[in-house]
Amino acid sequence: MLRTGEEYRESIRDGRAVYINGEQVKDVPSHPMFKPLVDIRARIYDMAHDPETRESMTYTDEDGEASAIGLKLPYTRQDWDDKRAATDLVFEDVGGVVTRVGDETVGEMWSLYDGQDVLNEVDPQFSANIRNHIARVIKQDPFHVSANTDPKGDRSKAPQDQDPDMLLHVVKETDEGIVVRGAKYETAAAYANQAFTKPTIANWGNDALSDYAVGFICDLGSPGIKIICRTGFAGRAPIEDYPLANRFDEVDSLVVFDNVLIPWENVLFYRHTRAATFIRATLHRYSAFAFVQRNLKLADMLIGAALFNVRQTGLDKQQAVQEKLARLACYRESINAHLSAAIAMAEKSPGELLMPNQSLLYTGRVLACTQLPDMMHIARELCGGQICVTPDYASFQHPESGKWLQKFYSINEDWVAEDRRKLLAFARDLLNSDYAGHRLTFQLFAQSPPFAHLATVYRSFDWDGPLDFVQKAAGLSPRVRGNSGAQAQAEKKRA
Ligand SMILES: Cc1cc2nc3c(=O)[nH]c(=O)nc-3n(C[C@H](O)[C@H](O)[C@H](O)COP(=O)(O)OP(=O)(O)OC[C@H]3O[C@@H](n4cnc5c(N)ncnc54)[C@H](O)[C@@H]3O)c2cc1C
Structure with missing residues (x-):
């Protein structure tokens, strides 16, 4: 059933162990570093009920019940267009880009759904579990995230030749399930419900079986899970000066598994390296679409910030400036073309779903991610040096310094000092701040590192x-x- 924002908030008050800045968090939804993103996630749940937005955010499933469009299994091009429109609506509604909010991660499970034949071949007991989990996601509407990356330790050594916990592995089997130890990096784990947890190992050598070849759905409130977060950006500096960092920080964490029991019904594959290899090779078959769509909106933000700035200062009449804007437009439209063509030329998957054209999707991801640093730099250049030398909001409010700032930041009757200050603060947080650097790294790594993006192109072209x-x-x-x-x-x- 479709959850409300309030039901989501209650669901993460489950006694989970979350740590940030040297403290154990008592209440995640109201903690200042998590609240902004929890509120956005809650708003996304509420958008499915809001009469203004519910039509775009939901569909009627085969039982006649309303369900979230982002979680729907994709069978047609229309399904993809609907998903794309719903995601755009979220960005418009919240006024920014959020990535790890569910629609971008749930597709990883559809890849395993496609692999049921492989699962059946290696061990038939698990293929029913993936079907059940996909149905459960649609019916129960949990907030689902992704767990792949282990701390890994010394890569020149095999896991068994160092602390074996450097890679997540099974330590025991019981009647109830498997017991796992290790750790994973996960964005949004502190305020999500569950994570599809699986290995990143690409090369299993000749091993057909391994305790490290394990994939499962982890309830993030399980006993033995410790969610240790990096510090948040929200609340570090005034929202007027850092409008994006204060509202859109998606807090990442190291999720420690200290002998965590995973019930058998949540185990999706176990011991067979072939199943682990399959999911590694196909993991982003669907979810790369939602990820690349984020780059498109990011490109719109770069263009908007740069164009407003050059219009404000009259520089948009210069041909050299127009050329730089045109390069930003080329970047934006190249991503748009890859996304649109990937759906126009979509392919039937082995599980009878409709997957975006793989070659176009993965080459689009490489284009969007590899060119992003250059595009941010063009936008930074077009915004000029003032984005990093402008005094803060408090100085604009001060009776003495404010007078001078009003004078020097008012450009004409349309662009008064307050709007110029707001635009420069927005551009600084998009391009120059600690948060901006973090987001760039997120776009490079969050859906696997750049070399893995290229490896996927090699396999799909x-x-x-x-x-x-x-x-x-x-x-x-x-x-x-x-x-x-x-x-x-x-x-x-x-x-
Ligand atoms: C902001 C952010 C959010 C993230 N969120 C998540 C998340 O939600 N879930 C999740 O599972 N992970 C997440 N990650 C982790 C991300 O997937 C990893 O950072 C990524 O897989 C790289 O692993 P690593 O950091 O251990 O880098 P390393 O494995 O140490 O690699 C570092 C670099 O070495 C080079 N390199 C390493 N191995 C090879 C190779 N075999 N071939 C060629 N070059 C190589 C590459 O240049 C690579 O980028 C996130 C990362 C960031 C930065």
Whole structure:
């Protein structure tokens, strides 16, 4: 059933162990560092009930019940268009970009749903669990996040040759379930309900079975879970000076599993490295769409901040300035084109779902993430040095300093000092602040690191087209395709 914002807030008052800034948090929803994001997540729940927004945020499921559009299994292009529109509506409503709020992570489970044949082959007891969890997400509307990355320790050593907890692993089996130890990095864990937890290991060597090959749904309020958060940005400095950091910080954490019991019904795969390899190779098949959509909105923010600034100061008449704006527009529209084409040329998945065209989606993710630092730099340049030298809000309010700031920050009758100050504060928090740097790192890493993005492109691009063309154009003999063809087939089979 669709939850309300208040029901969500209550659901995370479950006695969970959350630590931040050297304190144990008594009440997550009201803690100043979590409250802004909890409020946004609660608003997203409420948008599903709000008469103004509910039509875009929900659909009627096969039992005639309203459910969240972001959690719907995608079967048609319309499903994708609806998901895209609902996410955009959230950004418009909250006035910024939030990523790890559920719709961007739930798709990881659909990838495993596609892998039921693999799961059945290796161990049939678990394939029913993924179906049940997908149905449960639709029916119970939990806030679902993603757990992949372990602290890992010394990468030159095997896990068993160092502290074995550096990678999450199973330490015991009981009648109730498995007991796991280790730790994972997870954004939003402190205020989410559950996390799809799985390994990032890409190379299992010749091991068919491993205690480290385990994937499960973890209830974040389980006994033995300790959620240790990095410090938050909210409340560090006035909201007038840091409007984004104070409202949109998605707090990341190290989630420690200190002998946590995972009930059997929550175990999605266990011991078989083949199942773990499958989920690694297909993990972002769906969820990359929602992730890349965030880059599009970020691009709009870069363009808006830069364009307002150059219009304010009359610089938009300069051709060189227009060229820089055009580069930002190219970036924005390239992401838009990848997203739109990925749906227009969507592909049927092995589980009969509709997945975005994989090659277009993954190349779009590489484009969006790798060019972001350059685009932020162009926007920074267009905003000029004033974004980092402007005095703070309090100085604008002070009777003596405020007079001078009114004078020097008023540009004309349309752009008075307060609007110029607001724009510069917004641009600083988007491009220059501690929070801005954090968001850039988030876009680079949160959906796996850049080398893994490229590895996914390598696996999804159809290399045969260029090979066929060059083979014919250069008049090469069929023999030249022998090895590479076999290698490509093997790669495809593995993926
Ligand atoms: C803001 C933020 C939020 C995050 N949120 C989440 C989350 O919600 N859930 C989650 O599971 N994870 C999350 N992560 C973790 C993220 O997925 C990892 O940071 C990422 O997988 C890289 O792992 P690492 O940090 O251990 O880097 P390392 O493994 O130490 O790698 C560092 C660098 O070494 C190089 N490198 C390492 N291995 C290879 C290789 N095999 N081939 C080529 N180059 C290599 C690359 O340049 C790589 O970027 C988040 C990270 C950030 C920064």
